[in-house]
Amino acid sequence: MLQRRVRKVMNIWNGMMKYKVLKDYPTTDGVLYEKEIVKVWDANTTDGNLRVKDNMGRIWNVPKNILKEVSNG
Numbered sequence: 001m002l003q004r005r006v007r008k009v010m011n012i013w014n015g016m017m018k019y020k021v022l023k024d025y026p027t028t029d030g031v032l033y034e035k036e037i038v039k040v041w042d043a044n045t046t047d048g049n050l051r052v053k054d055n056m057g058r059i060w061n062v063p064k065n066i067l068k069e070v071s072n073g
Contacts, residue, residue: 019052019067025060032060037070 017040025032032038038052041059049061 018070019050020070021062022066022068025062025066027060030058032062038062038067 019038019040021032021034021036021038024034032054036054038054038060041051041053044051046061048063048065050064050067051059052062052067053059
């Protein structure tokens with residue numbers, strides 16, 4: 001089971017799902033800035049949020065309505 005989960009995260013990390021942040025998202029841990037490109041981190045999400053990882057390696061729970069999917073090019 002663990003190998004399957006690791007493989008899924010590796011496939012996502014290799015460029016399957018990228019999103020662009022549409023507006024600043026402030027939290028107590030910092031700010032996820034507008035126009036930043038983030039990648040889906042794992043499948044453990046709630047209905048309205050996605051867990052994403054930014055280019056600094058921080059993991060965020062972000063509402064889906066402030067993200068826009070971008071091409072992997």
